[in-house]
Amino acid sequence: MATATEPTRRDFLYIATGAAGAIGAAFAAWPFIDQMNPSSAVLAMASVEIDISAIQEGQQVVFKWRGHPLFVRRRTPKEIAEARAVSPSDLVDGLARNANLPDSAPATDANRGIKPEWLVLVGVCTHLGCTPTVSTPQSPQGSYGGWLCHCHGSEYDTAGRIRKGPAPQNLAVPPYSFASATKIKVG
Amino acid sequence: MKLALPIYALALGLSLGTAAAAADNGAALPPKDVSWPSNGPFGTYDRGTLQRGFQVYKEVCSACHNMNLVAFHDLAAPGGPGFTEAQAKAIAAGYKMPAEPNDKGDIFDEKGNRLTRPGILADHFPPAFPNEEAARMANGGALPPDLSLIIKARQGGPNYVYSLLTGFGQKPPHGFAVQEGKYYNPYFAGRNISMPPPLMRGSVSFADGTPSTVANEATAVVTYLAWASEPNLEERHRVGFEVMAFLILLAGLLFLSYRQIWKDEH
Amino acid sequence: MAGQSTYVPATGLSRWLDQRLPILRLMHDTMTTFPTPRNLNVWYTFGGILTFCLGVQIVSGIVLAMHYVPNAGLAFSSVEGGIMREVNYGWLIRYIHSNGASMFFLAVYIHMFRGLYYGSYKAPREIIWILGVLLYLLMMATAFFGYVLPWGQMSFWGATVITSLFSAFDQLIPHLGTTITTWLWGDFAVGDATLNRFFSLHYLLPFAIAAVVGLHIWALHVPGNNNPLGIDVKGPQDTVPFHPYYTAKDAFYLSLFVILFAGFVFFAPNFFGNPDNYTQANPLVTPTEIVPEWYLLPFYAMLRAIPQKLIGVLVLFGALLTLLFIPWLDTSKVRSCRFRPLMKQCFWVLALDCVLLGYVGSQTTDAALNLGSMQLPLVWLARLGTAYYFAFFWVIMPVVGWIEKPKALPESIAKPVLATTGERT
Numbered sequence: 001m002a003t004a005t006e007p008t009r010r011d012f013l014y015i016a017t018g019a020a021g022a023i024g025a026a027f028a029a030w031p032f033i034d035q036m037n038p039s040s041a042v043l044a045m046a047s048v049e050i051d052i053s054a055i056q057e058g059q060q061v062v063f064k065w066r067g068h069p070l071f072v073r074r075r076t077p078k079e080i081a082e083a084r085a086v087s088p089s090d091l092v093d094g095l096a097r098n099a100n101l102p103d104s105a106p107a108t109d110a111n112r113g114i115k116p117e118w119l120v121l122v123g124v125c126t127h128l129g130c131t132p133t134v135s136t137p138q139s140p141q142g143s144y145g146g147w148l149c150h151c152h153g154s155e156y157d158t159a160g161r162i163r164k165g166p167a168p169q170n171l172a173v174p175p176y177s178f179a180s181a182t183k184i185k186v187g
Numbered sequence: 188m189k190l191a192l193p194i195y196a197l198a199l200g201l202s203l204g205t206a207a208a209a210a211d212n213g214a215a216l217p218p219k220d221v222s223w224p225s226n227g228p229f230g231t232y233d234r235g236t237l238q239r240g241f242q243v244y245k246e247v248c249s250a251c252h253n254m255n256l257v258a259f260h261d262l263a264a265p266g267g268p269g270f271t272e273a274q275a276k277a278i279a280a281g282y283k284m285p286a287e288p289n290d291k292g293d294i295f296d297e298k299g300n301r302l303t304r305p306g307i308l309a310d311h312f313p314p315a316f317p318n319e320e321a322a323r324m325a326n327g328g329a330l331p332p333d334l335s336l337i338i339k340a341r342q343g344g345p346n347y348v349y350s351l352l353t354g355f356g357q358k359p360p361h362g363f364a365v366q367e368g369k370y371y372n373p374y375f376a377g378r379n380i381s382m383p384p385p386l387m388r389g390s391v392s393f394a395d396g397t398p399s400t401v402a403n404e405a406t407a408v409v410t411y412l413a414w415a416s417e418p419n420l421e422e423r424h425r426v427g428f429e430v431m432a433f434l435i436l437l438a439g440l441l442f443l444s445y446r447q448i449w450k451d452e453h
Numbered sequence: 454m455a456g457q458s459t460y461v462p463a464t465g466l467s468r469w470l471d472q473r474l475p476i477l478r479l480m481h482d483t484m485t486t487f488p489t490p491r492n493l494n495v496w497y498t499f500g501g502i503l504t505f506c507l508g509v510q511i512v513s514g515i516v517l518a519m520h521y522v523p524n525a526g527l528a529f530s531s532v533e534g535g536i537m538r539e540v541n542y543g544w545l546i547r548y549i550h551s552n553g554a555s556m557f558f559l560a561v562y563i564h565m566f567r568g569l570y571y572g573s574y575k576a577p578r579e580i581i582w583i584l585g586v587l588l589y590l591l592m593m594a595t596a597f598f599g600y601v602l603p604w605g606q607m608s609f610w611g612a613t614v615i616t617s618l619f620s621a622f623d624q625l626i627p628h629l630g631t632t633i634t635t636w637l638w639g640d641f642a643v644g645d646a647t648l649n650r651f652f653s654l655h656y657l658l659p660f661a662i663a664a665v666v667g668l669h670i671w672a673l674h675v676p677g678n679n680n681p682l683g684i685d686v687k688g689p690q691d692t693v694p695f696h697p698y699y700t701a702k703d704a705f706y707l708s709l710f711v712i713l714f715a716g717f718v719f720f721a722p723n724f725f726g727n728p729d730n731y732t733q734a735n736p737l738v739t740p741t742e743i744v745p746e747w748y749l750l751p752f753y754a755m756l757r758a759i760p761q762k763l764i765g766v767l768v769l770f771g772a773l774l775t776l777l778f779i780p781w782l783d784t785s786k787v788r789s790c791r792f793r794p795l796m797k798q799c800f801w802v803l804a805l806d807c808v809l810l811g812y813v814g815s816q817t818t819d820a821a822l823n824l825g826s827m828q829l830p831l832v833w834l835a836r837l838g839t840a841y842y843f844a845f846f847w848v849i850m851p852v853v854g855w856i857e858k859p860k861a862l863p864e865s866i867a868k869p870v871l872a873t874t875g876e877r878t
Contacts, residue, residue, distance in 0.1 A: 020440050024434075035541050041258070044260045049307070261538070336731040341728055419544045424720070431716070441701070452693065
């Protein structure tokens with residue numbers, strides 16, 4: 001006969017049963033939660049290969065990646081030089097925001113891509129998500145030669161870094177690599 | 188419902204009047220009874236058989252039969268033929284898919300041919316014909332069914348499809364009329380099938396050296412089709428085993444608790 | 454029994470809540486202290502099992518609806534391409550939902566037959582029974598709408614056959630039947646318009662079921678549970694609090710039910726299904742045999758047993774509506790078949806009859822039984838079975854109640870429990 005204060009074998013049984021039930025419920029709940037995660041069809045489109053051979057110097061082509069616009073810009077030597085000439089203290093956001101590099105990498109022009117001629121950016125303004133408009137010599141947008149977001153006036157430079165306006169961060173560089181000289185694999 | 192028929196019949200000890208001499212009225216023979224490694228609660232698919240079956244589908248069946256619901260990335264998924272992602276990518280790239288409109292908005296080239304691009308992992312197997320009418324036109328009015336679910340869509344499942352594929356070449360019984368343009372197959376309802384015998388000895392040459400007899404080809408492609416119909420079979424069995432073990436343990440604990448609580452009552 | 458609440462809030466918070474929304478009091482009174490007869494057997498656990506089934510169907514259904522596309526061109530591939538192949542654990546949730554429907558009906562049939570056997574429909578529990586029949590009808594409607602959604606051959610043609618039943622009313626009032634079917638379809642045949650509205654109704658009805666379940670349990674809690682002896686509770690010595698006695702018992706038997714459920718889901722997920730539903734719906738090709746799911750087969754057999762279309766439809770509806778009258782058709786003063794030797798036998802014949810009708814419903818219309826030299830068309834078995842079904846409720850129930858000599862009833866529930874011997878079943 002156990003005393004009232006000690007846990008009895010009977011209590012152990014009830015606790016074990018309750019615990020087994022709770023664990024079972026948790027395992028049973030998982031599929032119902034996981035089904036909302038991206039499906040295999042979505043994941044199959046998570047990575048795309050893009051042919052960049054037709055892009056002219058000074059031209060930007062917009063592709064689609066993971067539901068977002070993807071800016072692929074072939075920079076002119078002038079644009080590259082302008083980006084390199086910016087001093088770090090002039091930058092609003094000092095981090096590279098490059099998924100291929102560690103988070104702490106600084107926002108130098110070299111850290112914004114793999115090859116200087118090619119800029120691959122996620123075309124989503126870091127303020128509230130609009131698509132910025134690219135600046136060309138024929139049709140300049142903003143004062144930094146890069147992009148202007150017409151929604152709230154954020155201005156990006158020729159390395160896609162935020163220079164003026166409400167956006168807090170540089171345009172993101174997605175994970176990408178050169179599958180060949182004319183093809184990049186994004187994602 | 189036919190699957191549950193034995194339960195009903197057993198409950199009543201009845202015997203159904205089946206069509207006696209099947210040859211008399213052209214009713215189909217019951218499928219051959221074959222044992223499949225995927226049968227039973229511990230069933231699995233053999234990777235090698237699946238890869239050979241994929242080869243048979245690709246080289247023989249896909250000329251007429253679609254597999255719309257299967258994507259190239261499924262070929263590299265666990266529980267399937269077990270190709271690597273690179274292999275599956277190469278398989279996909281070997282197919283030509285209709286290209287999206289180019290910058291000029293064209294989807295045809297100057298000669299009027301549809302512009303194409305190589306397949307990617309996300310693509311599904313392309314259809315054999317552009318539409319149902321074209322499929323019927325090419326097959327004497329008959330529509331070759333999509334094979335994505337064929338094993339689950341036919342009574343008898345893998346046994347039926349295997350019997351069908353290996354059932355050609357028999358001599359029809361005396362007096363049985365084979366319709367114009369059709370072939371005799373005793374396993375098909377009505378015994379007149381529009382599909383010509385698809386598998387011959389040596390139709391496919393297997394890379395692993397398995398002899399390409401009709402039986403081996405049929406076994407391989409039926410296994411592949413079974414996987415296409417039920418790609419999650421292995422995971423289902425594995426999770427099922429774990430779930431049953433847990434439930435039996437839980438039932439045991441609940442039983443002991445229930446008895447303990449009621450012990451005071453009597 | 455609906456008695457005085459004995460709930461005493463234990464904490465400050467629960468006291469505060471109790472003064473504003475006495476939900477904890479309600480849970481205490483209905484699920485903890487509720488006095489329940491101490492002699493309830495396994496057949497009384499199916500009410501709880503049914504509540505579990507409803508919960509499983511609602512949760513799995515809502516999740517499936519996140520991925521299903523209710524459009525005639527996309528429905529089939531959204532299920533067989535999307536849910537079964539691409540959605541994480543989609544195959545599991547789909548098989549839970551499709552097999553869950555069969556398990557739901559298995560449980561409801563056991564629950565209904567329990568009610569018939571122990572006389573749970575008799576005064577003062579008539580409303581509980583009627584609400585139960587309403588629940589059964591709502592379940593059948595829900596299952597019918599749901600089966601159409603995957604848009605397979607059987608989905609489409611089953612919908613066509615069942616909705617076409619209403620066209621029989623053309624024989625009563627010209628054009629009435631076709632007006633009804635056109636209205637149901639939203640088109641001149643089953644199509645996309647039909648699919649979309651069936652999806653809406655399939656999502657809606659389970660919540661109607663949940664509401665009626667609330668009424669069903671509320672009505673039950675007025676007189677309290679019946680019991681296998683069919684005699685009234687005489688005092689507290691005849692009852693035990695629902696918790697922990699029946700929460701424990703229900704939990705155990707529920708776990709056995711779930712083992713059976715899991716057996717189907719993981720190892721025979723297509724056992725209850727029809728291969729034709731793995732072929733996409735084709736309005737131009739009718740399957741060789743149109744068969745509903747097993748739980749609708751007995752009524753399907755009754756419908757096909759009658760050669761005349763309108764009479765067949767009326768017999769089908771009559772078979773279901775008959776259930777509503779049961780509390781008044783049975784004239785016996787004794788509730789439980791344990792003490793009704795003649796009714797007990799008729800009950801088992803009814804059970805067998807339902808299985809027989811179900812079997813006939815699964816066969817082709819020209820199927821026949823081999824009896825040595827003779828062939829007996831199954832449709833005659835269906836007619837015999839239908840006749841017995843109606844005779845059981847409209848003839849046997851009133852007459853047997855009157856002519857039967859029941860066995861002596863025990864004094865009380867507690868008495869036979871304290872004595873070690875006694876008649877069982």
